[in-house]
Amino acid sequence: MPLLEFTSKGIYCKQADVYLDPWRGVNKALISHGHSDHARWGSKHYITQEINVPILQHRLGNIIVSGKKYKETFIINGVQFSFHPAGHVPGSSQIRAEYKGEVWVFTGDYKTQTDGISTMFEPVNCHTFITESTFGLPVFQWEDPQKVHQSINEWWAQNHDEKTTSLLMGYSLGKVQRLLKHLDPSISKIFTHGATEHMTQVLRQFIKFPKTELITRDTTKKEIEGNLVLAPPAVLGSTWIKKLGVLSTGYASGWMAFRGARRRRAVDRAFVLSDHADWKGLLSAITATGCENVITTHGYTELFAQYLNEKGWNARTQKTQYESETEEILVSE
Ligand SMILES: [Zn+2]
Numbered sequence: 001m002p003l004l005e006f007t008s009k010g011i012y013c014k015q016a017d018v019y020l021d022p023w024r025g026v027n028k029a030l031i032s033h034g035h036s037d038h039a040r041w042g043s044k045h046y047i048t049q050e051i052n053v054p055i056l057q058h059r060l061g062n063i064i065v066s067g068k069k070y071k072e073t074f075i076i077n078g079v080q081f082s083f084h085p086a087g088h089v090p091g092s093s094q095i096r097a098e099y100k101g102e103v104w105v106f107t108g109d110y111k112t113q114t115d116g117i118s119t120m121f122e123p124v125n126c127h128t129f130i131t132e133s134t135f136g137l138p139v140f141q142w143e144d145p146q147k148v149h150q151s152i153n154e155w156w157a158q159n160h161d162e163k164t165t166s167l168l169m170g171y172s173l174g175k176v177q178r179l180l181k182h183l184d185p186s187i188s189k190i191f192t193h194g195a196t197e198h199m200t201q202v203l204r205q206f207i208k209f210p211k212t213e214l215i216t217r218d219t220t221k222k223e224i225e226g227n228l229v230l231a232p233p234a235v236l237g238s239t240w241i242k243k244l245g246v247l248s249t250g251y252a253s254g255w256m257a258f259r260g261a262r263r264r265r266a267v268d269r270a271f272v273l274s275d276h277a278d279w280k281g282l283l284s285a286i287t288a289t290g291c292e293n294v295i296t297t298h299g300y301t302e303l304f305a306q307y308l309n310e311k312g313w314n315a316r317t318q319k320t321q322y323e324s325e326t327e328e329i330l331v332s333e
Helices: 052-060 145-162 175-181 192-203 239-244 258-263 281-290 299-312 328-333
Strands: 005-007 011-014 017-022 028-029 045-049 065-068 075-076 080-085 093-097 102-106 129-133 165-169 190-192 228-231 246-250 267-269 293-299 314-319
Touching: 005 102, 045 080, 052 065, 052 192, 065 165, 093 246, 145 165, 145 246, 145 267, 165 239, 175 192, 190 192, 192 228, 192 328, 228 299, 293 299
Parallel strands: 017 028, 028 045, 045 065, 102 129, 129 293, 165 228, 165 246, 190 228, 246 267, 293 314
Antiparallel strands: 005 011, 011 017, 075 080, 080 093, 093 102
């Protein structure tokens, strides 16, 4: 019997009777991070890294949740569990499970770059590594994020000079705060959409961010015009953006590395900034674990597993309900 198995409710540890990021309500759920495809509603008891506690409460409402520090071990029916930094978004964790000397690690989502807000990814030794592979193709290679942040600030400064509003979009947990952290507040005021502002407020207890102003019903076009507005991509095409005045739109996503995606989304500026590991990041992470077995869960799972098998790992894919950072998610979040 494997230590972790894949069931209709999610990844299950039978020995401990707990699920990891289950996609249905269960008795006890260990949660890797706060994105909606990993932290789902309906479980009786949640256990997660401590930064995720207020994030989960914000997203899931009145739940029973307990928080653990990174690397703090806790034992459930003989199985030793711990959360380790995944570098994906604040609080994001790999989940380590050990029983009778056998070690499995489930990554949830991760990236190997620093982002200024999440605890940096740390490789964990294991026998079996259950990994995402969202960008598991050699074509994906991220450029230096500092350069991306610099080009965002330049775009914003130029818009400001031309009295044009900069509408900068990204998903509400992680991406928006990563953008905000690197904005240069000397350029102009930073306004926010409600969905963006609320999650940012939750994270302000852990991370220092530049000042933001929430756009309310009473905020006028005159106040906003020429400044920067942070919002989820769902605002594109909504009537909400009418009050922002003359606009230049910018969108930050790993998918912007694909020209087709850029064309599909009607934005003026595309910034390639992902919270997932690129090809090299995935390979370096897997190598660093010293694992023998790899299970790919979402993204380019087949091609990536095939490559790993050719390179000597024992790799296979497993269908899950985790979603890659797709255009659809970005719109719905
Ligand atoms: Zn995620």
